[in-house]
Amino acid sequence: MSQPMWTAVDDYLEAHFMPADPALEHVLQTTLDAGLPPHLAVSSLQGKFLQMLAQIHGAKKILEIGTLAGYSTIWLARALPEDGRLISLEAVPTNVTLARKNIEFAGLSHLVEIHAGKALDIFPEIEQSGIAPFDFIFIDADKSGYKDYVDWALKLSRPGTVIILDNVIRGGGIVNFDNNTRTMTGLREYFEHLAQQKKLTSTTLQTVGCKGHDGFTLAVVL
Numbered sequence: 178m179s180q181p182m183w184t185a186v187d188d189y190l191e192a193h194f195m196p197a198d199p200a201l202e203h204v205l206q207t208t209l210d211a212g213l214p215p216h217l218a219v220s221s222l223q224g225k226f227l228q229m230l231a232q233i234h235g236a237k238k239i240l241e242i243g244t245l246a247g248y249s250t251i252w253l254a255r256a257l258p259e260d261g262r263l264i265s266l267e268a269v270p271t272n273v274t275l276a277r278k279n280i281e282f283a284g285l286s287h288l289v290e291i292h293a294g295k296a297l298d299i300f301p302e303i304e305q306s307g308i309a310p311f312d313f314i315f316i317d318a319d320k321s322g323y324k325d326y327v328d329w330a331l332k333l334s335r336p337g338t339v340i341i342l343d344n345v346i347r348g349g350g351i352v353n354f355d356n357n358t359r360t361m362t363g364l365r366e367y368f369e370h371l372a373q374q375k376k377l378t379s380t381t382l383q384t385v386g387c388k389g390h391d392g393f394t395l396a397v398v399l
């Protein structure tokens with residue numbers, strides 16, 4: 178098995194499960210038009226998986242860290258009931274502007290707020306705003322921050338909150354101990370930290386597909 182096969186299988190599955198979706202296609206097109214790498218967004222199959230996890234959980238309040246152009250945000254917002262709320266945090270101002278437009282195009286502005294700034298700077302405001310606890314938290318930003326994001330996710334959660342952390346395997350780079358980039362050392366610190374959490378039960382699944390070999394952590398607050 179190799180990348181062409183993983184991509185072919187994703188294409189096959191998308192053809193079966195992913196009908197044309199103008200709002201999501203618009204996000205991918207505007208991402209390209211803005212010169213942003215669209216592969217940073219979750220795949221459509223992964224987006225639907227996230228949406229279904231949030232639906233199965235009956236999530237009414239969702240926190241996302243790392244919006245990019247709003248692709249995963251749209252998937253998650255569609256899991257919400259009409260009185261639900263999704264707050265997404267994004268550090269790059271031009272991404273925030275683009276994502277807000279894409280959320281409006283998707284007809285989801287009444288459910289979604291995108292907050293501009295670095296997540297670690299915004300968390301205290303969110304804590305004080307009284308919106309927490311969140312039912313579902315999706316973490317998909319800079320990997321060097323994952324250890325701290327776990328701590329904040331715990332502060333902003335309740336027993337039963339589901340936490341997903343994306344891109345934690347990175348083609349197996351996690352066990353290539355010669356690779357000591359900030360991302361890899363950050364992820365190893367994150368795994369060590371996660372393993373010590375008494376208030377979380379967690380697992381991590383490897384994935385392959387159009388986005389290569391990667392994986393995500395699923396954690397539930399005890």
Ligand SMILES: C[S@@+](CC[C@H](N)C(=O)[O-])C[C@H]1O[C@@H](n2cnc3c(N)ncnc32)[C@H](O)[C@@H]1O
Nearest residue numbers: 218219243245248249267268295296317318319
């Ligand atoms: C992988 S992309 C997110 C993709 C998006 N979740 C999706 O699937 O459509 C990561 C995003 O996190 C943002 N980011 C990086 N560091 C951040 C930080 N400290 N706080 C908030 N956002 C950050 C980046 O600007 C980028 O847009």
